[in-house]
Amino acid sequence: MAMYIRVKREKTTYFIQCDPTEKTSDIKQKLQALTDQPTDKQRLTLVSSNEILVDSKTLAEQKVENDAVVALTFRKDDDDFEEVNIARPEDFTSFS
């Protein structure tokens, strides 16, 4: 296994095994299998730089490294993408 990235949306984190030479579109393919959302309805954003990842570029080209956190957003019905939304556990503390 070369590396993995953490793809986050709301309360869910997907650990995706991948290779630096893979393109953003390859990652979206893998996410499609897990989220049932077609690749063209996905957007990936590198959280550390807030850059939107481009389908045709490789992960290495876009400085996506091992253990990187990438935000996943879906296209809404009005064709716009959602705001990046990663839930924080502090907001859900289960004990008093």
Add this chain to the structure above:
Amino acid sequence: MSAPKKRNFKIEAFKHRVEIDPKYAEKTWRILEHAIHEIYNHNASGLSFEELYRNAYNMVLHKYGEKLYSGLVATMTSHLKEISRSIEAAQGGLFLEELNRKWEEHNKALQMIRDILMYMDRTFVPINHKTPVHELGLNLWRDNIIYSSKIQMRLLDTLLELIQRERTGEVINRGLMRNITKMLMDLGSSVYQENFEKPFLDVSASFYSLESQEFIECCDCGEYLKKAERRLNEEIERVSHYLDNKSESKITLVVETEMIANHMQRLVHMENSGLVNMLVDDKYEDLSRMYNLFRRVPEGLSMIREVMTTHLRETGRQLVTDPDRLKDPVDFVQHLLDAKDKYDKIISTAFNNDKAFQNGLNSSFEYFINLNNRSPEFISLYVDDKLRKGLKGFSEEDVETVLDKVMMLFRYLQEKDVFEKYYKQHLAKRLLSGKTISDDAERSMIVKLKTECGYQFTSKLEGMFTDMKTSQDTMQGFYASQSFDTGDSPTLAVQVLTTGSWPTQPSPPCNLPAEILGVCERFRAFYLGTHTGRRLTWQTNMGTADLKATFGKGQKHELNVSTYQMCILMLFNSSDHLSYKEIIQATNIPAADLKRCLQSLACVKGKNVLRKEPMSKDIAEDDAFYFNDKFTSKFFKVKIGTVVAQKESEPEKQETRQRVEEDRKPQIEAAIVRIMKSRRVLDHNNIVAEVTKQLQARFLPNPVVIKKRIESLIEREFLERDKVDRKLYRYLA
């Protein structure tokens, strides 16, 4: 997210929410107990592994491990008791199936329970020296099910009865049997052994003891072995199908002991069908079966070997000492070869080419071949026969095979030097009479002898071949040099033999007829002309002549006779009758030879070109001989042999023996000197032993002869006796 927090390091005990609820342990255990019930009742689907694992984990963490562990023992035990009752209640044939089904269920439940209690297994169990869950589950099964008074004996009886039924030909459920025996093994090999294997072996022993008794009374040896083999294979197969692997050696030992070891003696010696009968009748399959079965028991193979060699020695001894056999040496050797072939084949096809058996075969042959001191002579005669005519039409390969076999017999001979002596004589006769069928075969035999006996022996034989070739060239040269017309003078063919290479005994030449003498003298002049300094002596006791003869009514014949016979017959050109005395005077042939010649000329029907008075079988000194006018023969060419046995007569044999003994003396002396030269000092017994060892490849020296040679060497001052210890000899440089 990871903003530095205040570093107030309290060493917290485990930070899990501490349960203060006093009923916490009881409540948690109830959850787990319920789950165990559900698992045994096949209701586990839907239970949360994580929840059960976490509950067990927390119980152990909060020091309720003991409660968890003992609760498990109690719960599992109660389930097993219930299971035990259901197995006990199973009717007849369903018993084993119910046991098997419950066993499989218990195993599955046990695995699930072990998995959810894994944390206890990891921490609580080792610290408190408890039995791990899986092993605990097996032990509880063993104690509550297998050792249950209503199951233990019933289980054993059922298993043994099924095996007994299978032995009598019924088909049983082998898969079920395998599961049950595997269960016993899983519970520990001692459980398998005590509750199954030992009684199984005991029952098998009495079964096979009885059955073998029955078989041996009504079967012949071959049939018995077949049955034993089948039983053995059945047991091996049984183990492979449904018993533990380690049982194989134990059950086969039972069959081997009961069916083979206990009856070995009786089987081997069984009347009309035992080992000897099998050997005599070449029953390869039966022999092979006996070999393979007997090799499994101690002393089994040595018993077969013993009986085989004893039989072989006895038949061999009978063969070589049978006076009838001695009449025909070729037949005698052929019988030896046939016997060797027969046993070679038995050992290779039935006895796995076993080295010990081959050794037994060899030592037996060595033993009986040397019981007859004429064996060396006969073997040489056999070769002689083969090389004269016996191998005519054989391929080169077949010739080699025959010669190789002869060499094998040769190796058994203790007196190889005697064979060599005869071989030389027989070869000389073959060469001089031009009777050898194949030069290649002759040379091949020489090569074989060279390998066995060394260069020294064969160099003389090779010299004989060279003489033959040179003589041919010499004769061509002789006739080419004779410018005059040879006309009516007889045609001469001379074979010049180098003294020493040939085994001939020099004998004074007889008087040759004038016609022959003339041409002989011309050859002598020619030969000595080209080879100055040599001496030629005519060996008139050898050689042959072809004579043209015309009898009373004008019938013409060509007579093929020996040189001596020619000299005699030529006398009758000038007179019609001659007395014995006149003949011996005229020819100067040694009396013994003359008598034999006359006998063959006058006393053999169909070849009697002379007539003798009085008519009798033997030649007397006052007999008279007449030219036989009335001689007739349906053949134009008449070969008149000399009355000479192919096989040596008793006096000749004695003579050869004496020459062999003479030849041995220098060899023994040379051996003694070689040994003493390196050892310097040695006592008598050791010299005898070492000399025997050095020479045994050629012959077995007689200790008395060795002693005489030592004495002779002392006389000639090669050795001396020690002054103090008279048994000690010293080498004198």
Add this chain to the structure above:
Amino acid sequence: MEGTTKKAEMVKLISAEGFEFVIDKQAAMVSQTIRNMLTSPGGFSETQQGQVTFPEISTHILEKICQYFYWSLQFASGKETEFHIEPEITLDLMMAANYLHLGRAQSIAQDYKLRAREQCGFFGKASK
């Protein structure tokens, strides 16, 4: 392993706060406890649903544990990097590692804890 992201080969781990981590089964089975949950016979609910809920493990720790699983796979295939643990979570992580039967993670956490103590001067000097 790349490109084989299929649902059947993934498992969902759910934290105390209801956060979900979708990871490879292969990675999850670094934990002997999770391995048992997913493979034990008899149809426990975890095996059937392909997900495990840990009501006593916080999101933060569970995420760290998942990172540890992947680090462990990388480490096993020869990639020698260090697994970093923030001091303030060491104790919780040790607890979770114990629960999940992660031998190496437990000892790494133990290591960090010792170092933290030394830094705080709990021991006069490095004890061996």
